[in-house]
Amino acid sequence: MPVSLEQDRRVWQRYDRATVLKRWAWWIVSTVVVIGCWQIISGATRWEFVADAPQQLAQLVRRAFPPRWDYMSQLWKPLWDTVNIATLGTLLGLIIALPIAFLAARNTTPHPVIRIIALLIIVVSRSVNSLIWALILVALIGPGLLAGIIAIGLRSIGFIGKLFYEAIEETSIEPIEAITATGASRFQVLTYAYLPQVLPAFTGVTVFRWDINIRESTVLGLVGAGGLGIALNASINALQWDRAGMIFVVIFVMVLISEWLSARVRKAII
């Protein structure tokens, strides 16, 4: 932190001159980039639609409130479907991610080439959003719950796999050497030395992903993959905002409960 002399007084400054200049240059360049991006967005925007946004919002709120509480009787089935998509999808993702994680971890992979393939699977799964997976699957196997479950499963592989293999790479070597020294087979080393060390992390990650999946599975129905999204899409297309409002309430409560549940489970593990 430099101190400069100004009129015989020592003045403290946070950064020296070169750093200040570099910082200014960085700020100017990024501001120009952001303004350029904004120009493109603004060029593609119909501003006369934006101008009446407050009226639109007021109208939306007026139509959506109060929500149609009696519509709830028709929402139990989609709600059950949504929870199932998330839970079974997480399970599917977990089953596939578990071996992939062991193949991708540096200390358990049988071969570097296999490790690269496993990492590639993880990256591809992570890069594609579950809604896009759902688009693909609805085109392939038709609309329905199954497409949603597989979509959630495929997206979860990357998330669960990545966090799992990082946990495996952080295991301590001593218990592994100890078990190996007893003459245990490779599989026994895996189940008696690795698994006890990573099980808390594995459970935490899975429950965390389940919580995220609950949120994601609420929209899969918009592309036909089952659950509350189908009801939401139907209500919006029919401009029945009081029904949509009811669905928003259901989603809000469901996500809050799942978040509370997953936080409790994770706290209990740690």
Add this chain to the structure above:
Amino acid sequence: MSIKANSTRRWRPPPLISDPRLRWLIIIGVVVYLYFALSSININVDRLIRGLDRGSRMFAGFLQPDFTTRWRDIQAGLIESLTMTVVSTVIGVIISIPIGFGAARNMAPMPIYLFCRGLITISRTFQEVIIAIVFVVMFGFGPLAGVLTLSFATIGFLAKLLAEDIEEIDAAQVEATRTTGASWLQTVTYGVLPQVSPRLVGLSIYRFDINLRESAIVGVVGAGGIGATLQTAFTRYDFDIASAILIIIIALVMTTEIVSSHIRRRLQ
């Protein structure tokens, strides 16, 4: 127990849940749930077989992605997705900082705290696409609705983590700054911000990655970006075009992820 029986007894790892009643309750609960959940899926075998046929066509399309036929649409969608990501991340970060301070128990009075926490909860509860639906109704079709959606989602993510960071800062440094006679703003800039800013920058870059990924889907409900082009390709069963778009998305996400993890590592 006789000696003979003792000698044949094998060691078994202790069960995960020590209380046998709780253990069986959980196992039975899981089995019953799985039975009902699995039986509520309607599997149309006929449709699945047709799907396998489509799957092979799709796979063929994946091996021969068609970048050229709809290149203009793809290009426009990509530019929109990228610009949406940049603008929304910047707006989101700028708004997240005051909200994050407001949502930190040690910085804000109760009413502001509750308001900021409420905002964060709403943003975190609803999936981006649902927020996009509302913003499309308000602001019309187009990327502006997408920008606002992603900015709003960024607030929920960033402000929450920032608030948790601020709640865990070292109070001694803040007090030291205050004893020099610093105003509230000076205390924040010299006592609080230096403690949280490295992680804030890292999280902002991380959120950029997430926003890029999300910008590819908000187009499904008309909020701009590559999503609309992708959905059109799928509904027309143009698998070669869809696969071209998917390959571009994956490559783009991978590139930004590599760059951002590199930057974040350098920051730490």
